[in-house]
Amino acid sequence: MIAVLKPSATQEQIESLTKWLESRGLSVHISKGDFCTILGLIGDTSQIDTELLGSLEMVDSVKRITEPFKNANRKFHPDDSIIDINGLKIGGAHFQVIAGPCSVESPEQILAIAQSVKASGATILRGGAFKPRTSPYAFQGMRGDGIELLLEAKRQTGMPIVTEIMNASHLPVFEHVDIIQVGARNMQNFELLKELGMTRKPILLKRGLANTLEELLMSAEYIIAGGNRNIILCERGIRTFETYTRNTLDLSAVPMLKELSHLPVIVDPSHASGIARLVQPMSMAAVAAGAHGLMIEVHNDPSKALCDGAQSLTPEQFAEVSEKVRKIREVIK
């Protein structure tokens, strides 16, 4: 870490700051120029708050040489992490397609969709049981019962399942869930991340609506700090001023995250735009950008499609996306 001090910094201030930094276990290398003084901080700087340091009167600016995330950092782990999900692999050269409905609604619904998406190339089943809803008056999901239905679909199809957790106290219900999803709104629910770090479950960590890539990796770091290295990162759109799409899918995040970290990176094109007809082009773009997987919403019941269909594909549309994605995969391999 480099701290550039202002020309106005007095000798006394510099000494006081140096002493304080040394008390934090860092060694300080002072380089005095004609026009400013630079402190080079050596040691474990991950516990230093750059924002705090940078806003001291005497400090002009602070710059990390190493990113604040260590365990998630590719520098210290050059090889791709490959996450094992009951024998299925994701990361490196391994690519997986997650598909399923927004919410689990009934035994028939989840099983029919599971069978359909499996036939079209999906390898992992998704389905919402605990649903984060903006309104307290909206359907909050089937909760524990929904997870039971997912587990039944898993037994019948053999597909691993992924579903979202909203509270660490629900963890016992997730015992047989293969991948636990942390939703965008909980990306910085640090108490939840700490609890998930205690498990050894694969965690699908979604980027928050307004979170930077560094913050996403810091949240991954929370989980790894607890001992759980099984993390899959997921880009799902960020909040911008554009209104035609619900969120703006940030596909540059895919190559950028792959450069910064060894963790697998997947893309959710359904939630990003909120528009079913954008799912196909954005799925193809995500794969061309190098994503390790996709997570796509599929519904099955045409009569219900009425209010399920906003961002979900029909099984036929999903089959078409699945086939095109396969071809793009061949090109970029």
Add this chain to the structure above:
Amino acid sequence: MIAVLKPSATQEQIESLTKWLESRGLSVHISKGDFCTILGLIGDTSQIDTELLGSLEMVDSVKRITEPFKNANRKFHPDDSIIDINGLKIGGAHFQVIAGPCSVESPEQILAIAQSVKASGATILRGGAFKPRTSPYAFQGMRGDGIELLLEAKRQTGMPIVTEIMNASHLPVFEHVDIIQVGARNMQNFELLKELGMTRKPILLKRGLANTLEELLMSAEYIIAGGNRNIILCERGIRTFETYTRNTLDLSAVPMLKELSHLPVIVDPSHASGIARLVQPMSMAAVAAGAHGLMIEVHNDPSKALCDGAQSLTPEQFAEVSEKVRKIREVIK
């Protein structure tokens, strides 16, 4: 709620949609124009997901006539809500100044600051015990012990205290806390909001970094839906592209929230900019804009000020802000 259908919507589609809406307990008033068909939905539309409805193929757009928040809505509660905090009032004509350190660090520190800010006009003491930190390696606060120290300062000064909760399972520790703060990162931690709705404690609800005013009021609605109407809203800066300030304080939120809701609205100028020297002008501006209160960070120990001081005022600076705010209050009353 109004749904405008596309000219291409068939009679069959319109009937199917109407039937579905009626099955949700709404009555549907169809108005056919030469150029489009408009459905007027009457009844309790708060459970209808406008985003979902709006993205159906046949639907051009959906517009609520009434906001999705009911209990927090001024329309149904024209008078200002006044929250009682152990006899101290906030809302309506009642104005309060909350002050204290970022983190509780020791018995001496918190007591000294409490006495100092009380002398300068603060009426409520703040102090962080459970600290949400981006990095797992950063100091996470004194947690339960910090709350003990706050309670001791409360006993000695008589000031009510406010401190942040991060997990509903910690609620027992907050038994004697006067106001429970929900931080920006937990504004949409719906499971936590539900639990706080079960209590009758005053809740200080901070706006999320990238959340709209409507989302803030929907989160308040979660708490009220559980039966707890003691909510204080807090604007603390939103995430934008500007980099000189950490966040952009959105002061229009003050008159806007006061128009939309009956709940009191306060402003935290310390966290918004992250720069101590902006706290005075932005405190004055917040009060001139009509805020019901301020929440200001103050530190006391000049030797520690080194790494505490980024956004905190010294007691002397706080006294000056407090005096100027008092004068602005006289003008706008």
Add this chain to the structure above:
Amino acid sequence: MIAVLKPSATQEQIESLTKWLESRGLSVHISKGDFCTILGLIGDTSQIDTELLGSLEMVDSVKRITEPFKNANRKFHPDDSIIDINGLKIGGAHFQVIAGPCSVESPEQILAIAQSVKASGATILRGGAFKPRTSPYAFQGMRGDGIELLLEAKRQTGMPIVTEIMNASHLPVFEHVDIIQVGARNMQNFELLKELGMTRKPILLKRGLANTLEELLMSAEYIIAGGNRNIILCERGIRTFETYTRNTLDLSAVPMLKELSHLPVIVDPSHASGIARLVQPMSMAAVAAGAHGLMIEVHNDPSKALCDGAQSLTPEQFAEVSEKVRKIREVIK
């Protein structure tokens, strides 16, 4: 256009508003419900300012049924527009790759790059002559002389050229330029757009840093309103809170613009991220998302690469991108 009036609107207000709208040449269809009054406005509503109308006291909300852009709208022009550039076509099934340096620097430089990118598959040559620079002290481009050098490269290679205009008074110098570029900062320089509408030159219109897709299409509308229909839209990244990349490339804009408009849409992956190593994955993603073309920065002189290279590819890197893009094109055709 639909205007929903508030329940509080009086009969007198409604009549006054209706009269005013009729004086603008619209017919007004009033539909009174139990809970609100809806005005359906029929006729040429493109001259009505929805923002203004929507903020009248009596008006709850205003919604366009038709987009405010007419000539750029696919609804009124279902077939893809195909722009002819000296015999070269872009739009529909026609795909073009534009490549060249950030700035024209010397006859040798521009000719060498032109020959190199042509050999690797580029079909149109780009090069900056008039350079919009944030700082008045930075190099402002070779201006008119730069255009002379581009024209010489065009003569020697046969490639059409594209270069940016910053002021309508420079138009005479652009007489032999094949495509005139309007940069992101001038997207809403309406006086310039009007002048370009008077020409019949193909215009490459870049999306502004913080402009919505609707605003981009309204700026295209300015050019078409003058009689010039030869417009190529270009997505080049929008301003968000993310800091790892300079801007956030919004690839959803590609399918969205193709749905809203008949005009060709290309992507500039070099300026969006500002990072050369993201150009390859984002080029592939843009093509997979359905772009009609790419615009890529290439430099040639390794010794100069020092301060040219931030977002530019070497000719070798460009050849690799070009080859991969060709393969993706085959899949999506």
Add this chain to the structure above:
Amino acid sequence: MIAVLKPSATQEQIESLTKWLESRGLSVHISKGDFCTILGLIGDTSQIDTELLGSLEMVDSVKRITEPFKNANRKFHPDDSIIDINGLKIGGAHFQVIAGPCSVESPEQILAIAQSVKASGATILRGGAFKPRTSPYAFQGMRGDGIELLLEAKRQTGMPIVTEIMNASHLPVFEHVDIIQVGARNMQNFELLKELGMTRKPILLKRGLANTLEELLMSAEYIIAGGNRNIILCERGIRTFETYTRNTLDLSAVPMLKELSHLPVIVDPSHASGIARLVQPMSMAAVAAGAHGLMIEVHNDPSKALCDGAQSLTPEQFAEVSEKVRKIREVIK
């Protein structure tokens, strides 16, 4: 300027970079640490593009010690600039209120408003003649004729006038205009800024919708670089994700700009929110934050108010704002 090189930078690369920097007239001070190499660049670094330098492979980061704006910088001009407008002063302790209609519409309209706002305390008259409109089909203003009417109102009331320019070729028509306004959309129309730098007219420079404070000051620098130091900065709201207000008024910009620059800073509360009833609280807040002036839209004709009134005050409302602002000014003096 400080450039931090990566540990992987070779001796050869460092020498090559140093040579290149020296060829730009800078002296380079190399400081080698155990963990990185730091280059301190001394001399006129304003012409160095930090973005370009920072994205070289060998460079970890670049940090300016001095801001890239020199003439607009308070460091080199500690005293407040005071701009003289025909004897009226703005800046330092001098405060002015600009008021008038959105567009000039008729001799009667502009004169009536001018007289009315003058009576209520406005000191400068505003009125749009050349109007930047998103749609080519919307009213583009009375243009030259509108300026004639403003000049007539000036003659009759003695108030100096301010109106917007959209194209340098219109400058002759602005000969007798007292303050020339550059609108938000033209803030980075560098060719226009250069031409305005050649005049000695006071320029009211509005911040662009998505421009940082640094970019605003760099645009001021363009004007000063031409020799014209008479610049008034204006905050008018930035584009964010919030939708209740049209833009988000960034009042932190006021104290921040006053710290960074010596130029006067005013606030336009009318355009920021687009809502008339927010103009009063935000005007008071702007003054409490330390603004040197306000620019407020006022309309006069109640029958026309219909489609003029969105963000404009009536003369009575303006008089009330004017009076409250006067009282706030007394407090903060």
